[in-house]
Amino acid sequence: MPIVEKSLVEVDRNDSVKLDGIDVSGDWSAFLRSRVVADLDPCILDWVKDQPLGSTITRCWQCGTCTASCCLHTDYGMAEFNPRYFLYLAKIGYATELRRYTNTIWRCLSCNKCVERCPKGVKVEEVVHAIGRYLRVTGAAPESPADRFDRAFTENLLDRGILDEVALFRTYERLEGRRTPLREMLRMGVRLFWSGRLRTGPFANRTRGWNRMREVLRARLAEDERRALSTASPVRAGAGGTR
Numbered sequence: 001m002p003i004v005e006k007s008l009v010e011v012d013r014n015d016s017v018k019l020d021g022i023d024v025s026g027d028w029s030a031f032l033r034s035r036v037v038a039d040l041d042p043c044i045l046d047w048v049k050d051q052p053l054g055s056t057i058t059r060c061w062q063c064g065t066c067t068a069s070c071c072l073h074t075d076y077g078m079a080e081f082n083p084r085y086f087l088y089l090a091k092i093g094y095a096t097e098l099r100r101y102t103n104t105i106w107r108c109l110s111c112n113k114c115v116e117r118c119p120k121g122v123k124v125e126e127v128v129h130a131i132g133r134y135l136r137v138t139g140a141a142p143e144s145p146a147d148r149f150d151r152a153f154t155e156n157l158l159d160r161g162i163l164d165e166v167a168l169f170r171t172y173e174r175l176e177g178r179r180t181p182l183r184e185m186l187r188m189g190v191r192l193f194w195s196g197r198l199r200t201g202p203f204a205n206r207t208r209g210w211n212r213m214r215e216v217l218r219a220r221l222a223e224d225e226r227r228a229l230s231t232a233s234p235v236r237a238g239a240g241g242t243r
Helices: 043-050 065-069 083-092 095-101 113-117 124-137 145-160 165-176 182-195 210-231
Strands: 009-014 026-032
Touching (some): 043 083, 065 083, 065 113, 083 095, 083 124, 113 124, 124 210, 145 210, 165 182
């Protein structure tokens, strides 16, 4: 499905024009300016579809159902968050244009409306995260707050084999370089206490026999990261376009 970028449409607009007493004002003679993109990189699609999260990208036929279903795009008015467009850019390998969305693509809320409504069975939420990871491992995007939370969550889970919400919160605050006001901390502490999840420090739950499993998982995660870095070609800076 072809996509015409608005910046390439040249319109001859006529205001307050009348012909034989009839108002014929409006847009006349719309032309598309020619453009050649020389920096398309097919390796982006190869990398994304080889990742566990991005394997369904080739099913996408650009119907736009994912974007129409996205709560960020529709309910919260974040027009720049466009899952259909992200998949399109990755499929054609438009690296320079993808870089424009390095501060947007990680904002996915994982509500999975796009996944539930996709007529082709594309795991859109997972593919968007795979594309975001490609931008990160190639150095095109800095580590996002979502990446830092994932890192804190993974480390917390690897430590005991079961989640410690209090430790996770403290770790994420440290990575973000911020401190929650005392009143808010007390409010959350009371809620955790009554929910029975205020188990941290020496009282935290632990999974029995977790030490051996922890080393296996750490080795596998390290191997996945090494493989991702070794197979991703650097995002080239070229003459890009606009949506």
